[in-house]
Amino acid sequence: MARFKDSGVSEVVPSAAGPAEGREGTVVDRSIGSIIAETRHLSADQVERILAHQRDKGLRFGEAAIALGFASTDDVLFALAQQFHYPYAPQVGSKLGAELVALSQPFSEQAEVFRGIRSQLTMRLDGESERNRRALAVVSPDSGDGKTFFSANLAVTLAQLGGRTLLIDADLRGPRLHELFNVPNAAGLSSVLSGRSEAQVIQPVAGVSSLFVLPAGPTPPNPLELVERPAFALLVREVLMKFDHVVVDTPAGVYGADCTVIAARCGAALLLARKDQSQLDALQGLAALVKASAAQIAGVIVNEH
Structure with a gap:
């Protein structure tokens, strides 16, 4: 860690329809949940189980997915990076x-x-x-x-x-x-x-x-x-x-x-x-x-x- 001396992000519930469209028909960034669902190839049933666990426990979608074993921490970080257009390469970083x-x-x-x-x-x-x-x-x-x-x-x-x-x-x-x-x-x-x-x-x-x-x-x-x-x-x-x-x-x-x-x-x-x-x-x-x-x-x- 370094110090310079002079001299949690909220998540949105995934939509089964995939990327949403705005009023003018432009594509809006997907939710973290939909990115995780696509990355891990989750079925509709698995997504529903995550959503139910999310509601019951008051968790974010990513936290619920991890708790149920449907996603990893890296999956959630990757989804965050995708949503905010931020370079994230855990597999590359581990090799480097x-x-x-x-x-x-x-x-x-x-x-x-x-x-x-x-x-x-x-x-x-x-x-x-x-x-x-x-x-x-x-x-x-x-x-x-x-x-x-x-x-x-x-x-x-x-x-x-x-x-x-x-x-x-x-x-x-x-x-x-x-x-x-x-x-x-x-x-x-x-x-x-x-x-x-x-x-x-x-x-x-x-x-x-x-x-x-x-x-x-x-x-x-x-x-x-x-x-x-x-x-x-x-x-x-x-x-x-x-x-x-x-x-x-x-x-x-x-x-x-x-x-x-x-x-x-x-x-x-x-x-x-x-x-x-x-x-x-x-x-x-x-x-x-x-x-x-x-x-x-x-x-x-x-x-x-």
Whole structure:
């Protein structure tokens, strides 16, 4: 779980007729109950039994269906997601890894925290002119602070708003995003920055149609030199024209100047600290370096995960 520091849905009884039609003949969103009934191929008799249990116990349709064994919790969450047009992929999320809570558990407390952080960040960074738009680098003093966990879930929540979101793995020293999202890593950022022409280095993420990942690619012997090259600044400028949101994972500050160079190229940085682990002087030192790079500090996150 993360905290941002500055510096139940009601259900409708299903209709046997399926999707309802409005007065003008337009199709209205189906109830959660009708979605569950269709997903689980429930018979009319089973639906009636659920409705009777719902009335007798004062439950919601989904709760009654679970109680009678006609549906699972995942079925109800899927129905909620369908009704509110919200990306939900429990089966995909389980394959990608437990860390992607915003994808596999979008209605959990942790996911809600990420949505709150997303809201504050978009208020701070959105509304800029196209010319002044910035990518967001996630930086922290030490390894194990949770940058990759945070970057990945923030990107998922941004994509769940519907805007095209790109997550870049610029941690060329110890990349992990390709593992979390199960995308190929034979080519990636290091390939682009070293001048090797590669096709389809930006990979779509299954389960979230508007989320894309640019993996780190092969680990280079000169990561700092690669991100210092003009090619990286040009790449950031190019992807900002093609994506609504760009989030960049970085190496820990303890490994050198990579993260501050990346933050300068991105234009904005979010500082991450680990609760009961990060040293205040290390965090303050990193903040000073980022500020000196002319990158805007969008906020400070205390990671409790």
